[in-house]
Amino acid sequence: MADVALVRRIEDAQLSVWPGVRTAIDGSWIVRISGGHTNRANSLNILDPADADDAERRFGWASGLYRRAGFPMVVRVTPLTPEPVVAIADARGFARFGETLMLVHDDPAALAAASASGGAVEVRETASEAFIDAVARFSGYSQAATGGFRAILGAMADEAAFVTARTQAGAPASCLIAALHRDVATVFAVVTDRKERRRGYARQTLEAAYRWAADGGARLFWIGVEADNAPAQALYRSYGFRETYRYHYRRALPPAEKGTG
Incomplete structure (x- = not known):
């Protein structure tokens, strides 16, 4: 229960x-x-x-x-x-x-301490047009869906971070949004360029999000992952996340x- x-x-x-x-x-x-x-x-x-x-x-x-x-x-x-x-x-x-x-980790500070991925990771307080374009392209959004995504971003009030991992050439490879509501943190819109998958870029963005959340005072971190997405579940569980409900x-x-x- x-x-x-x-x-x-x-x-x-x-x-x-x-x-x-x-x-x-x-x-x-x-x-x-x-x-x-x-x-x-x-x-x-x-x-x-x-x-x-x-x-x-x-x-x-x-x-x-x-x-x-x-x-x-x-x-x-x-x-x-x-x-x-x-x-x-x-x-x-x-x-x-x-x-x-719904997976949770109740020690964001420990998550951050164990997160040491390198790479060119950019963390911004606002969503740039380049960030929105990258998420839309990686997700395959239509023009209408991109407009809806933009509208939701415009309605956000909580503190957020817009994280991008880049290739050596400087092109965006993986993106996510981290958000903090009081002392509860999460990530969403976790997407990676199909051409750059399995190269550690998603892990780089996640670990940057963990550090950002811990620095912001998070005491709980949750992530939602689809039940049929076994690779994502394995990634999050490797950090110590556990299922709390569905x-x-x-x-x-x-x-x-x-x-x-």
Whole structure:
């Protein structure tokens, strides 16, 4: 069974450092809409497993917000999501997808002390156009997705670092964003140029992020990694990260897909 207090601590940080561009709140129910870029910033998140009063009406309210925005409703299901909400999604035929492991390390100072990768690593306080372009190219973003990514970056309020590892020729090889919410740190948008994979660039950016977080006073470090991404899991576990809980998504299907095999 997940440690609910720890889950809430991480979820608070997760929602803060990767914000929705538009947000609506009803109790612990948080509707986030960000132009369709990433499910985390375009989903209903609930932070109290007991907050299920009038769930059908509230679910309909949230669904209406997504409908007016032109996006399918997505529910992010964590250990904090009330069971009646999951049951409503199931009854409406929402499809399950995107299982993610939440890995934690409770000693960022030790992480930093063990991080000694060399290489040309650049750490900036703001996202340059070159950084945004590199992330978009490495991730294969469309123009619309790049616009959504840029909008989320513009909505960020927490302290962040934009980290780039470069080749000997000076070209960006791997990028990530590190963020610190109070004393809880994380990384996301961890991407590497396909031509430069398996050369240690991702490890260089991660270790720079660990040092940055420890210097900023982090006492907990978490990373989300997809359940089917075994290489990334192995990398993070090699640093001593451990799984603390999992989440997944439920998404409304278009009418034409409902009832099909």
